[in-house]
Amino acid sequence: MNELEKAIISFERALALAPLNDQVKQVLDTSRFKLSQQIRHEHLDPRLKPETMDEHLTDMKDRFGIDPEQVRLGHLLADMSDDPTRANVIKGHKYFRGDTEMRIRQDYDQSAVYFAEAARQGNAEGMYNLGMMYDRGQGVKKDHRLATQFFEKAALQPAQLPKTNLPNIGVAEAQHALGLRYYNGVDVPKNYAAAANWYKRAAENGCEQAANNLGIMYQDGGGVEQGSVKAEQWSQFAAKKGDPNAMYTMSHLSFKKNDFQMTREWHQRACNAGHVLALTNREKFLEEINEREALVTQLPPNLLNVLNESTRILDLTNIKPMPSKSSSSLYKYLELKEHALKGSVTAKQLCMALQHFYTALYIITQSENLDEKQFIHELAEAYRTEHRVVQIVDADLYKQIQTVIRSSLKRHPDDEDAQICYVYFHSDDLEPNAKLLHEWKVTHPNSIHLYDLSAAVNCFLKQYELALLDCNIGLKLDPNYCELLYTKAVALRLLPNTDQTDIIAAYQKFLALAPKDHRKVPESYYAMTQCYFPREKPVKHDVTSKIIPDAAVQTYEQGLEAERLQLPCYLPYKSTSKTAIKAVFDFVDLCKRDTLQSDQTPKQS
Structure with missing residues (x-):
């Protein structure tokens, strides 16, 4: 942990004591902004090194074959045109970089003036660049709030210039900047689902950095459902667009797939693009490639499949838990009402949550005089009843609700x-x-909802002892509170050295009280299945023996059966535990087939 990370923890503690202290929030925003720059290795990125306008044009010529004289001619024509907007953007860049040939010295103050004028005229590039200057305090007083506002204005501009197929510069870049903001929690609440949404919009508009970040989120399962195929698709898209970080990512993804030709090719491309980590670790990584290639070439196809399957299982265990994800669930009130009338307790609960949420939306969007207290109450009731129904997509409404809550x-x-x-x-x-x-x-010792929230947060923070304490106190208030029973089972399962019998008993207690169509019922069966897997290696290497106990198979089948009772809004059912179990089953089958083939192969005397 470096000094900046320690400072962020201190500022977060201060903000926790005074959550509405704007001064502490601003210092925290600046620290998070700097840390995000460090994590992305911006100081090592050759694309972000300071350049004069002359150096920038030379670089464009070397990379893309663009004639600097033609560019300067375009600058001159823009300055002579009737539309001053483009000329203001160009002047903003010249003063930002400095232009020796035009005898313009670097002047951030003057650069900000020109970008501000372009922004006032509705130019997305001017808006984006002015936002960047406010973020960094270049030529203007540092103000992350104003920066966000300019990014939001630019992000909502048309992605293409009118009557052309040319990209509207500044739009995709601003969308990417908003993705970074929501991912790191700079000025806005940290929200991984919102970050993924902005990254996706930016990537679809051609931003390679956003595509790489989205690929990483799919790889980690952060803010989106984990998916190796989508992770590779977005990373490859970014790499082909020229992003050095994505090239480096693709080299490691190819390595995992044992595609050594593409591993070397992507790694070399990353080196050629000046990726510092690729260059620094070049010899060591090439040695790893050669060693693994030598191993793989000696393996028969069936054992190679076993190796690949074991790699996939390990990847599944490394998925990062995130509170927010982009929800694909569509909660249709009338459909849920039908299920509720047929006796579904879960559907009835969802209908109640939707009623509270719709009432809150009506109050904040339709009422002439906002009844703040009633709005907060209805929204809180929606969260308490089923927080997943609260899905706020509109950016302006999101900001409005944030302001009212604060x-x-x-x-x-x-x-x-x-x-x-x-x-x-x-x-x-x-x-x-x-x-x-x-x-x-x-201050609210009898609020079971606060204990429920605290237990969930502590689980995400991997503070499982504290989560169990929250669960036990909350369950004294209501022994039949299903959400706490489930969280207690999860905390026990993730706590090291917990007796498997206690974990299974905790899940069974939840299952005994939860409605049969509760969305966590199938997941509970899959979690119990994992408890039945042996933790120690077999004494004798005999893969045809009972590696997977009958109890595990039976519980897994109960999970599959429970999926059939799920409401339409939770289907198709998604479970990382289920995917991991299926991978283990497939892995054991591969081992068995390999053993049988070996036994049937004639041996020389």
Whole structure:
């Protein structure tokens, strides 16, 4: 942990004590912004090194064959045209970089003036560049809030210039900047699902950096459903567009697939593009490629399949848990109402949550005079009843609700409704939320919902002992509270050295009380299945023996049966545990087939 990370933890603690302190929030935003630059190795990225206009044009000629004189002629024509917008953008760049040939010295103040004028005239590139200058405090006072506003304005401009097929420069770049903001929690609440959405929009508009970041999110399962195919598709798209980070990523993805020709090719491309990590680790990585290639070439096809399958299983165990994900569930009220009338408790609960959510939306969008207290109450009830139904897609509405929640909490810091809304709305800010909930549980010792939230947050933070403590206190308030029973089972399973019998008993207690169509019922069976897998290696290497106990197979089948009872909004059912179990079953089958083939092969005497 470096000094910047330590500082962020300190600022998050300070913000937890005073969540509406704008000064602390601004310092935290700046620290998170700098850390995100470090993590992305911006200081090592050759594309981001400072260049004068002359150096920039020379670089464009070397990389793309663009004649600098033709570019300068275009600058001159823009300056002579009736539309000053493009000329203002060009002047903004010249003063930002400095232009020796035109005898323009670098002047951030003057650059900001020209970008601001272009932004005022509706130019996306001017908006984006001015936002970047506000983020960095170049030529203007550092202001992450203003930067966000300019990024949002640019991101909502048309992706193509009118009457042309040319990209509207600044749009995709601003969308990528918003993705980074939501991923890192700079000025806006940290929200991985929102980050993935902005990355996707930017990538579809041609931004290779956004495509690479989206590929990483699919690889990790952060903010989106994990998917190796989509991860590779977006990374390859970015790499072919020239992103050095994506080239480096593709070299490692190809290595995992044992495609050594493409591994070497992508790694060489990353080196040629100046990727510092690729250049630094070049010899070591090439040695690893040669060693693995030598091993793979000696393996028969069936054992090679076993090796690939084991690699896939390991990848599944490395998926990062994230509170928010892009939800594909579409909650159709009338459809749910039909299931509720047929006796579905889960559908009835979802209908109640939707009613509260729709009421909250009506209050904030249709009422002439906003009843803040009633809005906060309805939104909090929606979150309490089933938080997944609260899906706010519109960016302006999202900001409006954020403002109302902060305002309400500032005026009524002890109001549980405002506290519930604040934590759910900032669901990816795990550490600050844990500290806030710790304080709020003291003032609301009988609020089972705060214990429920605190237990979930502590699980995401891998603080399983604290999660269990929350669950046990909450279950004293209501022993039949299903969500806490489920979270307790999860915490027990993830806590090291827990007796498997205790874990299974915890899941069984949840299953005994939960509605049969509760969305966590199949997942509970799959988690129990994993508990039945032996943790120790067999004494004798005999893959045809009972590696997978009958109890594991039976429980897995119960999970499949439970899926058939799920509501349409939760289908097709997605479970990482199920995918991992299926991978283990396939792996064992491969081993068995290999053993049988070996036994049937005639041996020389």
